[in-house]
Amino acid sequence: MTSSAMTGTYLSEGAGPRAWLLTTDHKRVAWLYLVSLTAFFFLGGAMAVLMRIELATPAGDLVSDDVYNRLFSLHGIIMVWFFLVPSIPATLGNFLLPLMIGARDLAFPRLNLASWYVFIFGSLFALFSVVAGGVDTGWTFYTPLSTLYANGFVSTAAFGVFIVGFSTIMTGINFIVTVHTLRAPGLTWFRLPIFVWTLYATSLVMVLATPVLAASLILIVLERVFGIGIFNPDLGGDPLLFQHLFWFYSHPAVYIMILPGMGVVSEVLPCFSRRPLFGYKAVAMSSMAIAVFGFLVWGHHMFVSGQSAYAGVVFSFLSFCVAIPSAIKVFNWSLTLRKGEISFETPMLYGLFFLGLFTFGGLAGLFLAALAVDVHVHDTYFVIAHFHYIMVGGMVTAYMAGLHFWWPKLTGRMYSETAGRIAATVTFVGFNLTFFPQYVLGFDGMPRRYHTYPPEFQFWNVLSSAGAVVLAIGYLMPLFYLGWSLFRGARATDSPWNATGLEWQTSSPPPPHNFKSMPIVTRPAYAYDMKGLEHERFSPHLEAGR
Amino acid sequence: MSRTESVAFDNPRRERRADTFAMWVFIGSEAMLFGAIFLVFLVAHLDFGPAFAAASKHLSVALGAFNTAVLITSSFTMAVAHMFALHRRWRATVWALLATSALGVCFLVVKSMEYGKEIAEGMAPLLGLPFRYEGPDPVHAEFFFSLYFTMTSLHALHLIGGIAVIGGMIALWRTASPANRLHRVEAVGLYWHFVDVVWMFMFPVLYLINR
Amino acid sequence: MSFGIPFFPQEASSEASQVDALFYTLLAFSAVLGLALTGLVVGYAVKYRVGSPADRTGQRSRNMWLEMSWTIASLIIAFIFFGWGATLFVRRDHPPADALEITGLGKQWMWEFRQPGGQREINELHVPVGKPVVVSLAAQDVIHSFFVPAFRIKQDAVPGRTTHIWFIATEPGHYHLFCAQYCGTQHSEMGGWVTVMAPEQYAAWLNSQGEGETLAASGEKLFRVLGCSGCHGASSKVRAPALEGIFGRPVALENQQTVIADERYLRDSILIPKKEIAAGYEPVMPSFDGLIDEGELQMLLAYLKSLSPQPSAGTKP
Structure with missing residues (x-):
């Protein structure tokens, strides 16, 4: 991958497919994930662009309704389960968690590699259903449509998602155990970087929520293949039961998708402001609060489903409660900038854009939690805009921030700063152009998952479609300049951003077992206001022990 | 001395603690899986109590009780294996493990006889087999049997997994260091006990309901 | 609307103006908070950019009083919006006793309605202005959702049970009826029009439809x-x-x-x-x-x- 000049790094230890495909080094497994997730991201993204082009006109003239339904179903399935859920944890998390806590690897390196193979195995099922004819149930697999009426390859897609769940659980267990047992001497819980806190919270959700999804998908497949009727009203079952089970997983899954992004931004903002994170403990604890509350709000997806009005009131109340920790984080991030020395490198630009987009996505969440308003905007483009602001504007922007922030550590190379800043800006503009009009569309009453629509909605749809093209360009650009930097980029120093954190104390790229000697931590995270941060102590006597 | 399986650990004692902890986390995850399905059953039972109670009478309590005894015994032999491993009596450990998996196989054999009987009696609403049921409210009785087959087969799958892991552990027995042997027995033991506990819940819920 | 670009949906039911009051309050709140935060971040970014002469003394990374106060303020605001939304919402369960009862049946991919007098309509629904109307919804096959944006109402129709939605139309006119819950191939074509008429016209329309069987x-x-x-x-x-x-x-x-x-x-x-x-x-x-x-x-x-x-x-x- 890189030239022979970099010896003694994890990249130079063995080349060829065997050395990569059978590696148990968490840093290489992170690359395996990175490459596969990038492929899925662009596959799902291509489907989104096709949908947007179709929606530029009110009539269904580009693709047929069946094709359109398959496009949005697969876009959702791929983006949620094959990109967003694993995105930051399996790539950046995998690479950085041991580095950040001063460990040589994750607690279970082979389990880590196995999780990637399980992921690939599951994704083959999903890809099979794409190639074989698609799925037309939406990513939510609502019954009885998915069990009795859908004519696509629902079982294989659901089975693929089920398999990928195992990989998620494996990663979750691995992370939890690693954080508990492998922290470097002196690295107490409240000295952990927030990124580690958020990975920990994410892992808890992964481990506890994914099995419930597994249960509901098993029941779907059993119903389709074996004809049992847990969700079939004709056989005494209840279709709403599926929604309860599904959202019991899928709402916490939303937090699987956003918490790591919050962690990345908590690393980036202090670094480029040269300031400690404002209210560190509040940010750490609010991550845990989000993880816990996330389990209690699934019913807010079902306000108009026919569940009792009182259940609706309770879920609305809890949903407002879960908004508080997110609000606290936004305030803390903003205040971190105060009295800093702010510079605007690419990761910081992405970080600031995250802050804006997450705020406007989160505020829309208040509208959706307010019952009477949700009745109107539920299942409209308002919801689409809301969760794309969080998932794409939030998570994907944070992912880009993290990728650019740690790219020198991943590869030992620098990318073109100019190209990076242009791409970040193009993404930001394209994103808002794509999704802000969808808020208006939703309030005007355009339902989601519509292949055709009344002509008065066209104005906003055209804006949105134009934005999608800009956004696609913004996401394609890094593919080129980051790819170029892999081979031609300038050599990176060990700590190009002069950041705190153990990952910057080792070489770029790191050696196979991360550290030349066991680090000892003596100060809190983000000690940007303390002098001499390049002199983190290392213990000489532990060096012999490896 | 510092031979560990994972490069991340510098001493086996820490690794053993991590393995046990990981197994607990995994069990927490599994508990959510079974918890979800139990919850579905509970909700259904609240709705269709009488039908479920009547349908439950068609299950064989004798075979279920026998299987419960088999699993309790297997938990005991697993505990014995752990005790021997702590005392480093490896031959005895292997024998106790073999006994445990034999009891697991015994459970599966009895369970499949039970399935065979139920399918023969037409109480298996699977694969379009005709559902023949004499009793009130056959629609919800069918629902009961759907849940019964789902829950018990999921449990059986876990048991098969446990037997396979014990088999794998014994196959790799020679290559493992004493420390590795001990923490593997410990981790697999935890899992085995968990699968038994799931059955301890399933048996009364499915077989003894309103009897 | 301005240049034919739709910014706001029509308001055509008693519910609509009340939902909109909450919506616009939320919008104002979000705009103020969002823009204030944006202003703060941009302001800091400019003021404290590298090399700026701004005063950086007395920096703190924690301020208990500030953190407590924004937490409590967020809580209070959240509970106000919760209470407001919930109060409007629970009225869904309590239609007026003298409501006109219309049955609606969703099936792939059409809505079938039956007036109290038995007149049947497909993908069309005629209702009188100013009179409460209850629509009892059922679904033949999969889940559908009865959605009239101008009325700000939505209710899923679920197989195996009956659900209800009620409204009082306030403006005569012609309004979109959508299916909001994805229901298969022709989901986006499953819809039609709700026609709100003055009571006399409604009565005349009913007569013109013939005395259908109730x-x-x-x-x-x-x-x-x-x-x-x-x-x-x-x-x-x-x-x-x-x-x-x-x-x-x-x-x-x-x-x-x-x-x-x-x-x-x-x-x-x-x-x-x-x-x-x-x-x-x-x-x-x-x-x-x-x-x-x-x-x-x-x-x-x-x-x-x-x-x-x-x-x-x-x-x-």
Whole structure:
């Protein structure tokens, strides 16, 4: 991958497919994930662009309704389960968690590699259903449509998602155990970087929520293949039961998708402001609060489903409660900038854009939690805009921030700063152009998952479609300049951003077992206001022990 | 001395603690899986109590009780294996493990006889087999049997997994260091006990309901 | 609207203006908070950029008082919005007693409505202005959702149960009706128009549609055709519970329990008669599951309800 000049790094230890495909080094497994997730991201993204082009006109003239339904179903399935859920944890998390806590690897390196193979195995099922004819149930697999009426390859897609769940659980267990047992001497819980806190919270959700999804998908497949009727009203079952089970997983899954992004931004903002994170403990604890509350709000997806009005009131109340920790984080991030020395490198630009987009996505969440308003905007483009602001504007922007922030550590190379800043800006503009009009569309009453629509909605749809093209360009650009930097980029120093954190104390790229000697931590995270941060102590006597 | 399986650990004692902890986390995850399905059953039972109670009478309590005894015994032999491993009596450990998996196989054999009987009696609403049921409210009785087959087969799958892991552990027995042997027995033991506990819940819920 | 670009949806029901009041309050709040935060971040970014001469002394990375106050402020604001939204929402369960009752049936991919006078409509719904209307929704196949943006209302129609939505239309006109819950291939074509008319015009329209059979009347016919009256009728030889006035009444069951004969009970008693057997009767009734479709079930329910003096069915959750 890189030239022979970099010896003694994890990249130079063995080349060829065997050395990569059978590696148990968490840093290489992170690359395996990175490459596969990038492929899925662009596959799902291509489907989104096709949908947007179709929606530029009110009539269904580009693709047929069946094709359109398959496009949005697969876009959702791929983006949620094959990109967003694993995105930051399996790539950046995998690479950085041991580095950040001063460990040589994750607690279970082979389990880590196995999780990637399980992921690939599951994704083959999903890809099979794409190639074989698609799925037309939406990513939510609502019954009885998915069990009795859908004519696509629902079982294989659901089975693929089920398999990928195992990989998620494996990663979750691995992370939890690693954080508990492998922290470097002196690295107490409240000295952990927030990124580690958020990975920990994410892992808890992964481990506890994914099995419930597994249960509901098993029941779907059993119903389709074996004809049992847990969700079939004709056989005494209840279709709403599926929604309860599904959202019991899928709402916490939303937090699987956003918490790591919050962690990345908590690393980036202090670094480029040269300031400690404002209210560190509040940010750490609010991550845990989000993880816990996330389990209690699934019913807010079902306000108009026919569940009792009182259940609706309770879920609305809890949903407002879960908004508080997110609000606290936004305030803390903003205040971190105060009295800093702010510079605007690419990761910081992405970080600031995250802050804006997450705020406007989160505020829309208040509208959706307010019952009477949700009745109107539920299942409209308002919801689409809301969760794309969080998932794409939030998570994907944070992912880009993290990728650019740690790219020198991943590869030992620098990318073109100019190209990076242009791409970040193009993404930001394209994103808002794509999704802000969808808020208006939703309030005007355009339902989601519509292949055709009344002509008065066209104005906003055209804006949105134009934005999608800009956004696609913004996401394609890094593919080129980051790819170029892999081979031609300038050599990176060990700590190009002069950041705190153990990952910057080792070489770029790191050696196979991360550290030349066991680090000892003596100060809190983000000690940007303390002098001499390049002199983190290392213990000489532990060096012999490896 | 510092031979560990994972490069991340510098001493086996820490690794053993991590393995046990990981197994607990995994069990927490599994508990959510079974918890979800139990919850579905509970909700259904609240709705269709009488039908479920009547349908439950068609299950064989004798075979279920026998299987419960088999699993309790297997938990005991697993505990014995752990005790021997702590005392480093490896031959005895292997024998106790073999006994445990034999009891697991015994459970599966009895369970499949039970399935065979139920399918023969037409109480298996699977694969379009005709559902023949004499009793009130056959629609919800069918629902009961759907849940019964789902829950018990999921449990059986876990048991098969446990037997396979014990088999794998014994196959790799020679290559493992004493420390590795001990923490593997410990981790697999935890899992085995968990699968038994799931059955301890399933048996009364499915077989003894309103009897 | 301005240059033909739609910014705001029409308001055409009593609900709409109230929902919009909350919506615009939320919008104002979000705009103020969002722009204030944006201003703060941009302001800091400019003021404290690298090399700027700004004063950086006295920096702190924690301020308990500030953190507590924004937490409490967020809580209070959240609870205000919660209370407001919930208050409007719970009214969904309480339609006025004198509401006009229209039945709606969703099936792949159309809406079928039946006026109280029996007039049938497909993908069209005519309602009078200023009068409360309850739509009882059922679904034949998969979940659908009855959505009229101009009324700010939405309700899923779920197979195996009856759900309700009510509204008072305030502006005569022609409004979109959508299916909001994805329901398969032609989901986006499943919809039509709600026409709100002045009461006189509505009456005239009803007349022009001819004196259709009411749902209850069709139900009564069906009741005889299916042979229900053979057992439940007054002069029958088989002993079956009399159904006059049954709707909304408590029924004693064989197992010593008592249930209210609501729509769920009646539906189950037709499709799954052995589930809850009335005390003192033999469980001899056959199941009609698979013999009648969702539309016919709606007719039977309407007929059974018409045997009771209660004015409206919409009050059942």
